[in-house]
Amino acid sequence: SQAFSREFPNVDAELEKAKEEGKPQELPSDALAWLSRGLLEEITAFVARAADPTWALDIAIYEYELPAILDQVKGALDRGADVRIVFHAKKGDSQTAENEKNLAGWPTERLRPRLTSSIFHDKFAVLSRVRAGKRDPVSVLCGSTNWTRSGVYLQANVVHIAERPEVARTYLNLFELLFGGADVSATRDWIDSNDPLPEDQPLVAGFSPRSDEKDLDAFVTMIDQAKSDVLFCTAFELDDQIDKALLGAPHDDVLRIGLQNKPSVITGYHRDRTADFAATAYLKEGLEGFLAEKTRQPSGILIHTKLVVVNFTSDAPVVISGSHNLSAAASGHNDENYLVIRGDPEVADCYGVELMRLYDHYRYRWLLDPKNKDPRPDDPCAGRPPNTLCPDNRWTANYFKEGTLEAADRERFGSPVT
Structure with missing residues (x-):
């Protein structure tokens, strides 16, 4: 990230020197503390x-x-x-x-x-x-x-x-x-009998493996009840019904903002399933003042968070998070646990803001990626040079056009216009 490059400008040189000297290439303790x-x-x-x-x-x-x-x-x-x-x-x-x-x-x-x-x-x-x-x-x-x-x-x-x-x-x-x-079979029977996943409790702990996929059905029900927005970070392959619920119908009136990290790609969703984008983790160039990013981790999953926040901008949000990968394997075979937290805006704010931090990081990188420099057909400022701001207020039009997702974004995340 740019923040890491600013905070630790000499780390890459130090790691390279350690490599040349045959020493372990370990990040310094202050860098590890920052990453933690x-x-x-x-x-x-x-x-x-x-x-x-x-x-x-x-x-x-x-x-x-x-x-x-x-x-x-x-x-x-x-x-x-x-x-x-x-x-x-x-x-x-x-x-x-x-x-x-x-x-x-x-x-x-x-x-x-x-x-x-x-x-x-x-x-x-x-x-x-x-x-x-x-x-x-x-x-x-x-x-x-x-x-x-x-x-x-x-x-x-x-x-x-x-x-x-x-x-x-x-x-x-x-x-x-x-x-x-x-054993796994006895555990599954016990969870089936003792983990009912009540729908009316403010805080519920859930477990797997179970035999009936009741957890997946419960997740879908909670997501389908979204009236304003669905925020999500997921890892690995999702169960089909979970994936369908998170992404919703094309052009529905629920804001859907999220990241899905599969082993080979991070896919972002920008308000709607029709506006997906493949995000890059590293960039070689950026805007003025861009710092070189060289420190890399082994390939694989970067976003390991399993988090869904339903109706984040309401007074009755629902948070789902834990070890559960929202997959059939996680439901029926793996040992997993998760929490469902209902009606607690303060907790939802903590999770939602963290989720948006990650989303904005990758959305920004997608916008700067050289592969995405061709003008977008929906660009309200068509004709501007790549990676530049709109020279006037044309970009605001859709944010005040009734029925658009941009207007919903402004109304739900911004302050009312007086």
């Missing part, structure tokens, strides 16, 4: 709350890798906290070997491999007080962030911390089932 944007600090601070034997920490994790987190978890164990871990353990899987390596030396009674033919995709931790030998859950940390270098530093991700004992209890109940050794 507080995410790592939230995870480690959460774990650090397990301060002594009066606390318990139960972790369900897909990728157990990042040393800064692993050290903090081991520190909780060394402080006497009651720590247990369920980890992804698909037979013959490289991630299984990595998890086992990083958990070597742990007391075996505190570990439980999750044997699966799919993905144990959870990344949650439940913090509990220990009273009379029993756990009294206090808080849960969850979200989309894998405990890896890429998850913390190189991808767009979120961490949720719900300081809600009743929500933490639902996660703890599932953890106890997993730690007790339930």
Whole structure:
């Protein structure tokens, strides 16, 4: 990004020098902290709350890798906290070997491999007080962030911390089932029976695998109830009915602003499904003052956030977010979790603004990409040089034309005109 290039202008030269000297090419600690944007600090601070034997920490994790987190978890164990871990353990899987390596030396009674033919995709931790030998859950940390270098530093991700004992209890109940050794089939049966996904609750925790795709149906229902707008960030291939619901009908009156990151492309949607664009992650040139961008991460998913905000600009927004990839595999085969948060504009603002930050980043890059320099047929300022502003106010016309998505954008995101 331009912000990273401004903040750390010498990083690329330092990495190149390290390469020439045969040293590890590691980003400096201040650059990593900047890339984390507080995410790592939230995870480690959460774990650090397990301060002594009066606390318990139960972790369900897909990728157990990042040393800064692993050290903090081991520190909780060394402080006497009651720590247990369920980890992804698909037979013959490289991630299984990595998890086992990083958990070597742990007391075996505190570990439980999750044997699966799919993905144990959870990344949650439940913090509990220990009273009379029993756990009294206090808080849960969850979200989309894998405990890896890429998850913390190189991808767009979120961490949720719900300081809600009743929500933490639902996660703890599932953890106890997993730690007790339930297989995937038994877990699916338990979730089918114990995870009803009520439609009238302000905060709902959902889990998979399940057998009925009730989660996908619920997501579609919530998205289809959009009256003003749908904002979304998704990763990987979506279930067809989810994709159809997010994109809506061509030229409908719901603003649809989002990013879909599949392994080979980031696709943006600009107000409507008919205005999609393929965004580039890196640019070689830009407007005046553009700084060279050279630092790159390995190819793959850049936007790992799984987030939908329905009716963001209303007083009754709905937020859906977690580890769930909004796919059939996530519903019926993987271990997943997510939160549905209804009617909380303050929370929706946090997610919606982050989503728009990512969207604006990639929309800007699409506009500057040399491949997109041909004049657009709908350009209200036809004839202007590529990548220049309109010389007069012609560009504002559609924003005041009744029935246009530009007018809806102005009315929903801007202040009323008086």
